[in-house]
Structure formats: C-alpha cells, structure tokens
Amino acid sequence: MYDEKQLVSRVTTWVLACAEYARQNVEQIQDIKQKSGEYDLVTNLDTTIEAKIEAQIHKHYPDALIIGEEAPKQHLTTAQGLTFFVDPIDGTLNLVKKRDCFAIMIGVYDGERPICGAIMDVMKNQLYWGGPNIGVYCNDTPVTPPEDSLLKDGLVGVSWRQFLGNRFNEIKIAQKSAGIRVMGSAGLEFIEIMNGKHIAYLATLNPWDFAAGQILAESLGLKVVKTDGNRLNRFKTNHIIAATPTAYQQIRRLQHF
The missing domain is CATH 3.30.540.10 (Fructose-1,6-Bisphosphatase, subunit A, domain 1)
Structure with missing residues (x-):
C-alpha cells in the first residue's frame, strides 16, 4: 500500500x-x-x-x-x-x-x-x-474549470504535421474556430486548455505525452478522448481530441469517419 x-x-x-x-x-x-x-x-x-x-x-x-x-x-x-x-x-x-x-x-x-x-x-x-x-x-x-464556450469563440492548438496532413479535417475545424496555434509541447497545450486560453487541442501523442495532461484536464471536466470518441489507450500512440465539452461535440460533427 x-x-x-x-x-x-x-x-x-x-x-x-x-x-x-x-x-x-x-x-x-x-x-x-x-x-x-x-x-x-x-x-x-x-x-x-x-x-x-x-x-x-x-x-x-x-x-x-x-x-x-x-x-x-x-x-x-x-x-x-x-x-x-x-x-x-x-x-x-x-x-x-x-x-x-x-x-x-x-x-x-x-x-x-x-x-x-x-x-x-x-x-x-x-x-x-x-x-x-x-x-x-x-x-x-x-485552477477553476474553463468556460464551456463555442468552437467559434476559441483558439485550437494543433500539431503542425497533423494539421497539414488534414487527416481528421483539422483545416475545416480551424476554419470554424477563432484560429489555430502551434506550441510544440503537448504539456503546454494542455495548460492552455486548462486555463481557458485554448478551447481544444488536436494531436497524435504517445502515452507519456498525454498521461499527465489527461488526468489534469479530466479533473477539470474537460474531454480527452480519441478522435473517434473512444477512450484513450494509455499504452499506445493515440490520435486525440482534448477540448471543452461543447467544442468537443462541435469538432466531432466536423469530422468524418
């Protein structure tokens, strides 16, 4: 124990x-x-x-x-x-x-x-x-839970390689948001969402990239899941969405699987 x-x-x-x-x-x-x-x-x-x-x-x-x-x-x-x-x-x-x-x-x-x-x-x-x-x-x-705003009112953090590949309709999602930002650090992206400075984060991450951020973000009521809406596999690389609940629902509707 x-x-x-x-x-x-x-x-x-x-x-x-x-x-x-x-x-x-x-x-x-x-x-x-x-x-x-x-x-x-x-x-x-x-x-x-x-x-x-x-x-x-x-x-x-x-x-x-x-x-x-x-x-x-x-x-x-x-x-x-x-x-x-x-x-x-x-x-x-x-x-x-x-x-x-x-x-x-x-x-x-x-x-x-x-x-x-x-x-x-x-x-x-x-x-x-x-x-x-x-x-x-x-x-x-x-840290208080961030405001649950609409996608159009918030910034979206992305991985630049994934964004350019547009595998999960990242470009369309960006067009429906207030803009995109690239920080180059998953941990700092999670911090921006927790602080309400970003409304979502789209990336492909390894377990050590998302484990701490997932625990903290979910403790604040944020969604952290695979891009298909399923729970993350903590032992594999995952394509993720981390977002406020409303932005998450809007992002999912903009994606096609």
Missing part, C-alpha cells in the same frame, strides 16, 4: 527539483541526437532528468511500472498497481532551438484509476498539478 497524499507530494517535489536542474543547465545542452527523424530529438538533459525521476520512483515505489519517453519501450495492454508515465522534456525541439517552451511531465495511475498528474512549465516556473480527488492547482493557486 501507499499513501496517496505522500505520493502526490513526492511527484511534485521531483518535478520541481528537475525543473530547477533544467534551468541551471539550459545553456549547457550537449549530445543532441536524432530519434525517428531530423526534428525528433533527445539531449543529455532529457536522459539525465528521466534518470533522476526513475531513481526516485525505484527508491520509493520499487514495484511500480515506469513508462518513460527515453526508456526502453514495453509492449503492454494493461497494468496492475502503480504506473508512472514520465516525459523528462516535453518539447525538446523547443528546448534546442529556443531554450524555452518545454515542460516536464509525470502522470500516475493505479491500475485503471488516475491518481495525479504534474506538468511543469520549466522556464515560467509554473507547476500544474493535481488529480480527481484533490483538484488542480497552478503552484499553490486552485
């Missing part, structure tokens, strides 16, 4: 410590490597931060499963007990090119039950954390 309150405290402490480390070393990025392509990058900062987080998980929760972006990939369909989804640097291309607009994320589940999520906007020093049993906070300030 574990103490849920203590677990949340530990997760936030780990993320804050890693963010401080990232800020101290943001100008000393080394060993930039390509993964799946020219713009899919990993740096020494990614691997070091993931190692720091994994070490803490192993220390305090030795039986827990860890699914991390830079860890060896595991082929899973279900999980028993604690599972930590870790993205040490979400937005590595932004880190390399801008030294800004990147996040650190941890999402925690106990079997199928969401426990807590944490998204750290590193350079703004803002930690969004919480879960279904405790609410959502930005640092120490409660």
Whole structure:
C-alpha cells in the first residue's frame, strides 16, 4: 500500500527539483541526437532528468511500472498497481532551438484509476498539478474549470504535421474556430486548455505525452478522448481530441469517419 497524499507530494517535489536542474543547465545542452527523424530529438538533459525521476520512483515505489519517453519501450495492454508515465522534456525541439517552451511531465495511475498528474512549465516556473480527488492547482493557486464556450469563440492548438496532413479535417475545424496555434509541447497545450486560453487541442501523442495532461484536464471536466470518441489507450500512440465539452461535440460533427 501507499499513501496517496505522500505520493502526490513526492511527484511534485521531483518535478520541481528537475525543473530547477533544467534551468541551471539550459545553456549547457550537449549530445543532441536524432530519434525517428531530423526534428525528433533527445539531449543529455532529457536522459539525465528521466534518470533522476526513475531513481526516485525505484527508491520509493520499487514495484511500480515506469513508462518513460527515453526508456526502453514495453509492449503492454494493461497494468496492475502503480504506473508512472514520465516525459523528462516535453518539447525538446523547443528546448534546442529556443531554450524555452518545454515542460516536464509525470502522470500516475493505479491500475485503471488516475491518481495525479504534474506538468511543469520549466522556464515560467509554473507547476500544474493535481488529480480527481484533490483538484488542480497552478503552484499553490486552485485552477477553476474553463468556460464551456463555442468552437467559434476559441483558439485550437494543433500539431503542425497533423494539421497539414488534414487527416481528421483539422483545416475545416480551424476554419470554424477563432484560429489555430502551434506550441510544440503537448504539456503546454494542455495548460492552455486548462486555463481557458485554448478551447481544444488536436494531436497524435504517445502515452507519456498525454498521461499527465489527461488526468489534469479530466479533473477539470474537460474531454480527452480519441478522435473517434473512444477512450484513450494509455499504452499506445493515440490520435486525440482534448477540448471543452461543447467544442468537443462541435469538432466531432466536423469530422468524418
């Protein structure tokens, strides 16, 4: 057994410590490597931060499963007990090119039950954390659910490659919205929706990209599902819609399957 309150405290402490480390070393990025392509990058900062987080998980929760972006990939369909989804640097291309607009994320589940999520906007020093049993906070300030506005009144965050491919009618959705924005970081996109600055987010994401954001967004009453309306598979890549309830319904009507 574990103490849920203590677990949340530990997760936030780990993320804050890693963010401080990232800020101290943001100008000393080394060993930039390509993964799946020219713009899919990993740096020494990614691997070091993931190692720091994994070490803490192993220390305090030795039986827990860890699914991390830079860890060896595991082929899973279900999980028993604690599972930590870790993205040490979400937005590595932004880190390399801008030294800004990147996040650190941890999402925690106990079997199928969401426990807590944490998204750290590193350079703004803002930690969004919480879960279904405790609410959502930005640092120490409660985050209130965003207004449930119409699609035409809100901005839509997108993945630029997915938008240009228009696989899920993203262009039509954009035309019906107030406009589109591309942030290059799933964690920061989730923050924009939670703050009511964006009304929806359309992207193709891996489990470590969406786990923390899904927990936090759903805790605020937002929809986070596959583009076909089904629940996300936490162990596979998913085409997702994250949106306010009204915008979600409008987006679904604009898509064709």
